[in-house]
Amino acid sequence: MNAEQSQDVQFRLTKAEKLCQSYRVKLTPLRKTLLQLLYENKAPLTAYELLRLLRKFYPKIEAMSVYRILSFLEKYHLIHRVLSCHAYAACNIPEHQHHPQLLLCEKCNHSEEIETESLKQAMDDISTKYAFFASKKPIEIFGICQACAIKP
Ligand SMILES: [Zn+2]
Ligand SMILES: [Zn+2]
Structure with a gap:
């Protein structure tokens, strides 16, 4: 990732944090890390790919936790489930409701x-x-x- 891309990722993470604050929910470090992985990857990632990547930071994390975080992020419109590839993609416009x-x-x-x-x-x-x-x-x-x- 170049400097511009990582700046963009930081910008989106800050935006996500603010949105969570407005919903009165917490973007915990774990949730934030998962979201960051999706922001950094241009291709949607499956729960198992995310689990593998998250284990670099949280070696003991289980698949169940990944699913829980995914459903949290989906509930607050920060990510979309891509049905055709059983994967997840970060939402580009989480600030307003839309049909993706x-x-x-x-x-x-x-x-x-x-x-x-x-x-x-x-x-x-x-x-x-x-x-x-x-x-x-x-x-x-x-x-x-x-x-x-x-x-x-
Ligand atoms: Zn292409
Ligand atoms: Zn979206």
């Missing part, structure tokens, strides 16, 4: 959260036209990201 839209690269596995107004509109149209009320599970769009597309 994720771009997932099939080559490098990176995920990017986007906010496309027309996609939001399309989801509203679907519920009106088909009387089908979509849950807030992420909309997962697969393809090839720009970085992978320009690689020879």
